[in-house]
Amino acid sequence: xxxxxxxLAVLALGALSGAALAAxxxxxxxxxxxxxxxxxxxxxxxxxxxVKVKFITDKEAPLLARLKxxxxxxxxxxxxxxxxxxxxxxxxxxxxxxxxxATIKANIPPQYRSxxxxxxxxxxxxxxxxxxxxxxxxxxxxxxxxxxxxxxEGRLCLRTSKKxxxxxxxxxxxxxxxxxxxxxxxxxWVNNLATDVFADDTALLQAIDAGQCDVGIANTxxxxxxxKEKPGLKVKPxxxxxxxxxxxxxxxxxxxxxxxxxxQAAQKLLEWMTAEKAQRLLADINQExxxxxxxxxxxxxxxxxSFKADSVPVEVAGKRQAEAIKLMDRAxxx
Numbered sequence: 084x085x086x087x088x089x090x091l092a093v094l095a096l097g098a099l100s101g102a103a104l105a106a107x108x109x110x111x112x113x114x115x116x117x118x119x120x121x122x123x124x125x126x127x128x129x130x131x132x133x134v135k136v137k138f139i140t141d142k143e144a145p146l147l148a149r150l151k152x153x154x155x156x157x158x159x160x161x162x163x164x165x166x167x168x169x170x171x172x173x174x175x176x177x178x179x180x181x182x183x184x185a186t187i188k189a190n191i192p193p194q195y196r197s198x199x200x201x202x203x204x205x206x207x208x209x210x211x212x213x214x215x216x217x218x219x220x221x222x223x224x225x226x227x228x229x230x231x232x233x234x235x236e237g238r239l240c241l242r243t244s245k246k247x248x249x250x251x252x253x254x255x256x257x258x259x260x261x262x263x264x265x266x267x268x269x270x271x272w273v274n275n276l277a278t279d280v281f282a283d284d285t286a287l288l289q290a291i292d293a294g295q296c297d298v299g300i301a302n303t304x305x306x307x308x309x310x311k312e313k314p315g316l317k318v319k320p321x322x323x324x325x326x327x328x329x330x331x332x333x334x335x336x337x338x339x340x341x342x343x344x345x346x347q348a349a350q351k352l353l354e355w356m357t358a359e360k361a362q363r364l365l366a367d368i369n370q371e372x373x374x375x376x377x378x379x380x381x382x383x384x385x386x387x388x389s390f391k392a393d394s395v396p397v398e399v400a401g402k403r404q405a406e407a408i409k410l411m412d413r414a415x416x417x
Contacts, residue, residue: 110348112138113146114163116335121163124364128355134348143169143247150178155342160349163205163337166247168254170336171401174201179338182350190357190375194396195334202338204374204397205356206365208302209390210252210331212321213288218297224321227256227331230298231271239275240287240299244408244416248284248302251400252331253407258399259328262410269414280417285309291318302333307370307384322390329391333400334374335365 114121118140125136141149143164150157150173162173173179179201187196187203195204212224223234230239242249256265277296281287284305290296292313303320310316322330337356343349355361362373367381379385 108133108348109135109137110160110345110352111158112136112161112163113150113159113340114138114140115143115146115165115169116140116163120369123368124356124361127360127364128352131360132351132355134352136352147173147176147178150340151176153342157340157342158344159340160343160345161337161353162202162340163335165335166251166333166400167204167336167397168247168251168400168404170197170202170338171398172404173338174199175401178341180341180343180346182339184350184354186354187357190354190362190377192374192376194394195336195374197338197398198396202336203353203357204334204336206335206362206369207332207372207374207392208304208334209320209322209372209392210248210300210302210333211390212298212323213291213301213306213318214298214321215291215294215296216317216319218294221319221321224298224323226324226327227252227300228260228268229323230275230300231268233275235275235298237275237277238297239272240277240290240296241272241280241416242284242287242299242301243280243282244411246283247404248333249300249416250404250407250411251333251397252300253411254400254403255331255393255395257403257406257410258395262406266410266414269411269416273415288316288318292316303372303384303387304370306387311370311383320387322388324393325391328395329393332372332392332397334397335371336374 129135174197181200183200191203256268284301287299287301288306288309291299306320337353339346339349357375359378362375362378366373370384372380
């Protein structure tokens with residue numbers, strides 16, 4: 084009997100050791116970023132640390148629904164997604180856990196982190212103005228707000244209001260001007276449309292290049308991708324609002340899940356992703372800006388020119404998201 088108890092104790096100890104080993108040697112990630120943008124980062128982490136990173140890729144909404152449905156039984160340690168509005172929503176839905184990491188605080192500025200520590204930015208993108216180099220002079224441009232002026236009537240292209248990127252931009256307009264003034268601006272944009280709204284930013288940039296419109300608003304990394312494919316693209320970025328609040332910047336980011344099976348290993352991965360090696364990979368692969376200001380952008384991205392970014396905390400995009408959606412609907416932005 085004593086021998087049997089001893090064997091059972093040894094087996095139990097072995098099981099616990101195996102569980103501890105798994106906790107140290109594996110992290111599971113739910114990611115809305117396409118595989119080729121995130122896998123090289125995870126591969127680099129595994130090569131450096133030996134920790135395996137398993138990841139499941141899907142759209143933001145299904146991943147959030149999955150985390151909520153799984154609850155305490157989730158295998159996911161980290162959620163990676165795009166736009167502060169989505170990260171804020173995940174925090175409000177209770178699927179992320181607050182953390183207090185000195186490393187993340189040192190690497191990522193406060194405007195690119197949740198106030199509670201539930202998530203932080205990993206890479207940045209400017210949602211800025213793009214213009215035709217054939218039909219527009221840079222000195223004709225100034226601010227997002229000025230695109231509502233009559234001189235842009237029939238010359239503006241926009242992406243659909245259904246995309247969170249435009250909802251976040253509108254949310255920051257409300258934060259800057261109040262709802263009434265922001266609605267006037269958005270109505271001015273809608274009145275100035277040259278054509279129906281586009282499903283994605285790439286199509287919008289192609290429309291500017293083709294002469295369908297003269298100016299538009301898009302994320303910088305879409306421009307980077309398209310310009311790489313088409314070096315002769317007759318479109319350039321313009322950095323608006325340099326005399327006041329600055330360019331609207333949003334992010335891709337991540338947070339530890341509330342019921343992460345491997346929270347310590349997950350936090351180590353997240354901290355590593357805010358440091359120099361990972362920041363270069365994350366930014367360069369998708370032609371984004373590092374969220375860590377100590378890391379310079381790639382030469383290609385830097386060639387677009389420097390700009391002053393809006394310092395408003397990006398979580399405003401989430402806090403005012405519902406208000407922004409209603410305002411865009413009233414303004415007729417489809």
